[in-house]
Amino acid sequence: MESDSTVRRLKPFGTQHYAAQDTDGVPDRCGNNGYRGDPERKPEVRLYLLREAVAASLVSVFILVLWGLVHLSLQQLVIGKPSGEFNALRAREHLEQITSVGPRPVGSQENEVLTVGYLLEQINNIKAETAEGPHQLTVDVQRPSGTFSIDFLGGFTSFYDRVTNIAVKLEPKGGTQHLMLANCHFDTVANSPGASDDAVSCAVMLEVLHSLANHSSPLTHGVIFLFNGAEENILQASHGFITQHPWAKQVRAFINLEAAGVGGKEVVFQTGPENPWLVQAYVHAAKHPFASVVGQEVFQSGIIPSDTDFRIYRDFGNIPGIDLAFIENGFIYHTKYDTANRILTDSIQRAGDNILAVLKHLVTSEKLANTSEYRHGNMVFFDLLGVVVVAYPARVGSILNYMVATAAFLYLAKKASLPGNRGGRYVRQLAYATGVAVLSWFVTLLSVLIVALVITLLGRSMFWYTHFYTSICLYGAAATGKMVLVHTLAKNLYYGGVRLVELGDLYFDVSLLLWCCSLVWLTHHGLCSAYVPMLMVAFPLTTKLLLAKEFKHKGASVKYSVLYLLGLALPYIHFMFLIWVVFEIFTPIMGRSGTEIPPEVVLATLVTLATIFLSSFFLHFIYLVRSTKWILAGLGSVFLVMLLLVSCGVFFPYSGSMDSPRPKRVFIQHTTRTFHNLKGQVESQDSGLWINSFDFTGIQHITPHIPEVNDSVRTRCREDRPFCGYPWFLPVKFLSKKNWYLPAPEVSPSSPVEFRLVSREETSWGTVKMVFNVKGPSHMSLYLMPHRGSSLSTWSFGDGTPQFDLSGEYFIFYSHGLNAPTWTFWFEIQPPRDPDPLGPEGMISVAISSHYFFGEDQRTAQLEEILHRFPPWSFPSSWVSTYHMYRY
Secondary structure (H helix, E strand, O other), rough: OOOOOOOOOOOOOOOOOOOOOOOOOEEEEOOOOOOOOOOOOOOOOOOOOEEHHHHHHHHHHHHHHHHHHHHHHHHHHOOOOOOOOOHHHHHHHHHHHHHHOOOOOOOOOOHHHHHHHHHHHHHHHHHHOOOOOOEEEEEEEEEEEEEEEEHHHOOOOEEEEEOOOEEEEEEEEEOOOOEEEEEEEOOOOOOOOOOHHHHHHHHHHHHHHHHOOOOOOOOEEEEEEEEEEOOOOOHHHHHHHHHHHHHHHEEEEEEEEEEEEOOOEEEEEEOOOHHHHHHHHHHOOOOOOOHHHHHHHHHHOOOOOOHHHHHHHHHHOOOOOEEEEEEHHHOOOOOOOOOOHOOOOOHHHHHHHHHHHHHHOOOHHHHHHHHHHHOEEEEEEEEEEEEEEEEHHHHHHHHHHHHHHHHHHHHHHHHHHHHHHHOHHHHHHHHHHHHHHHHHHHHHHHHHHHHHHHHHHOOOOOOOOHHHHHHHHHHHHHHHHHHHHHHHHHHHOOOOOOOOHHHHHHHHHHHHHHHHHHHHHHHHHHHHHHHHHHHHHHHHHHHHHHHHHHHHHHOOOEEEHHHHHHHHHHHHHHHHHHHHHHHHHHHHOOOOOOOOHHHHHHHHHHHHHHHHHHHHHHHHHHEEEEEEEHHHHHHHHHHHHHEEEEEEEOOOOOOOOOOOOOOOOEEEEEEEEEOOOOOOOOEEEEEEEEEEEEOOOOOOOOOOOOOOOHHEOOOOOOOOOHHHOOOOOOOOOOOOOOOOEOOOOOOOOOOOOOEEEEEEEEEEOOOOEEEEEOOOOOOOEEEEEOOOOOEEEEOOOOOOOOOEEEEEEEEEEEEEOOOOOOEEEEEEEOOOOOOOOOOOOEEEEEEEEEEEEEOOOHHHHHHHHHHHOOOOOEEEEEEEEEEEEHHH
């Protein structure tokens, strides 16, 4: 035998088969290496081939055991006994008190008075309790005003006036020059009590402050605990602090506590920029570490429609930091179900232990005094089942990655150089096999996407939203079955006379090569996530080398197969954890990603990619089994049964169960729209209930409960009106193009918006400067739409340069706290040289929408009536709004 990896075509005297059988028709125990020829002629070797049932059982048990370990690690929130320094029960009391006032939108009494009052009371109690200790505690209530532009949600500009920050500085009594910053926010979106986002973080920070203030030894550096009151208004309060507060100049690093889910483990998903010492500090100090650089690179890629105060401190303060967030159960994030009772005390204990330990470490670190000296490169960091975090500099990771890639290429090169493989024989075989593997990927993905399209056309989208594992049974079975089928056909039709053990060995090399190529590509592009393919190359390669002798002499024996799978366990269990993170984040996001992104395509793609990645080193087994007919039959049966059940509508997408709610999100505004012409006269006016579904299913499930909300009241976008002529709260019309407008009586808020053009003058440089005054509720949105040929040259927002032109429109988000003055703004516009005769009159259309998120103006009788008719599995978030458009 020339090589145990050479693909040799045998030339038997008779017909070739792939399961040698004895005279009773029972497959031979060892098989004849995939060859059956003249009974008088013995094959060159007799090696084991796996029975189909054994192979399927081994792989299934392997996957299920690892998946079980992943879930077991996620359930174990606190490892070991708490030290007693952080009191989770006291923190829970804070959480319950903060959430007891209900939703806390910016500008409301609940946010600006009740919550601020409670926080100040607790902080002053801590100050009095620790007055005799070695620390001093200074409290400052900041009410900043400011403006900035941000490229979130396609880009818009923000203006805030007298929002609230509570800043608490804890430092040695002699003072200090260097400060850490710990940040949480206590405001919420409308209609949500915001226990996880982000009251629990503020409760944790209160207790961490209590513990540090009672520390018997003086701290080396100080800590600012910032309780910010305007994060949900797209990061306004943090901008006010870092750009205006006098303490901000002393901040050297920060920790931000956030949420994208409810409870569970808080994960480090962003660090830096650069400053690897921060990751090292977390790894060294955290009691229950949980971190992933993959999450950081995915989040910072922008594919997740969310952002945190981390961005503000990084971009406007040039300060490095750590971003932590709860990510479990994002189905109820920003809904009425985000209540204190859903957050386990162990989750609070875990977060408190970690934050306290990391802060204690950082405020005694000499590196905090001069962070610029340690600002070099990034860190690769990841945890293993939440037990230990591995972290090393990215430059070390690049060296390690290239070393592993080199070892893999040397392994393949050695095979290519064997006597039986000279002349490029092995290289050709490897290239052809790689082509088969890549072809199987595309065929699999295309096939599963066709199934997803069928499900979408049948109107059964999001059947998996409440029943997640049905998506695995449908799309996973389809993807696995297609992969097995393609390779079975290749084995039977293309590799007609090739020994199966050699094919199995060849396709191991294919998987190794493909992972190796991804390793080199990711490393070359400087991505720290390259550690994943590094693990998927290093461990399988080491395992294969250790088992080479066993495989050469016995083939695919049960002993070999078990040891082979054990060698894959560590990279696979980590990879399966990453798959869990992907589904934990993206499955709930499909419930709030708008009407334009087909969720079946997204989820089917994710399931297929997970199947492709997981199957990579299992291709080895497809070629080492005598047959795959029963595997294909089983997968096909699961797929067909699940397709039938889904098509019949057995799985309803949503759930109103209080134990595990999966609500459908709907936004309803009772609005009055007024449109003015160039002379300032009212051109038209209407009122209605403006309904937005924030998932792909639209209102198809709502119409049976509320028949008048149907496609007969579907809106259309008026391109000649800013933002289609509707009161968008955020610039997300590109996400939700399907909405409905049900006629309703006019709204009459007690504090209607007052909008006035103060002055209009032509400048010497040919522009027209217009100054406006606006008086209205705490939340307003301003839309500017220059007409064709016109352009904005400068304005009073951001840095003075109009930014983020959204298809010819500009969006300015406005909010204010209590006792805010009249909002005054201006812009300069360049008039068109040749006005468009077919376009709207004038140079620019200006629209202002007002949003009443709280108080007596939030509801109307018509709004209350329709809200009561929504089914219990829905979450209609509602408020009153107005829209006024003017042309100039």
